[in-house]
Amino acid sequence: MKIYFPLVFAFIAFFFLFIGIKVVISKRPLFMPSKYFFAFIVLAFSPQFVTTVDMFLKGLPGKIGLIFLISPILFVCLLVFFWILMKGYMAIGVSDDSFRDAIHFSLKRINQPFEEKLSAIKLTAINTILQIAIQSWIGSAQLRLKQSKDTKLLTEIIAGMNEYYINNNIKPNNVISTFYILIGFFMLVFAGVFFYAFL
Secondary structure (H helix, E strand, O other), rough: OOOOHHHHHHHHHHHHHHHHHHHHHHHHOOOEHHHHHHHHEEEEEHHHHHHHHHHHHHHHHHHOHHHHHHHHHHHHHHHHHHHOOOOOOOOOOOOOOHHHHHHHHHHHOOOOOEEEEEEEEEEOOOOOEEEEEEEEEEOOOEEEEEOOOOOOHHHHHHHHHHHHHHHHHOOOHHHHHHHHHHHHHHHHHHHHHHHHHHH
């Protein structure tokens, strides 16, 4: 059980390092399904859940009472919240103007007529909303289709956006990528320290 915690730190560190280094080396934004980030959140919060299970197996809940149940209940509620929230795709390394141009290019590429609105694009042919949330100052964004389960369409949109960035050689916004690399490096160091501390 003790080895679990440094392993979690190591996996989280590699997750951050992979994203940050990938964007910096490829020199273009990275698009990933949001469910990958959900899996990351599950992993990040799992030590607390594992600790709770370990206490339960040791028969400590009877001594603690109802307080023991708060942690796993909050954990499950948090996971449900993030599962609902994290749909679609995450984009790392984007800027406001290039991201908008990439969406327009992709929709025209797949012959999808659209009407632009605030923080959303209406796909008029299929009456579906493409929701967009972008934090351009750090270079991250999220895309998802509202009231549609057509994952193939969203995949085609993302493929078109990737093509746009490849063809136009647009420099990515490396603010969040650099932050991920730094966090990943420090977490890897902590993982090593914890590993030797628990031996």
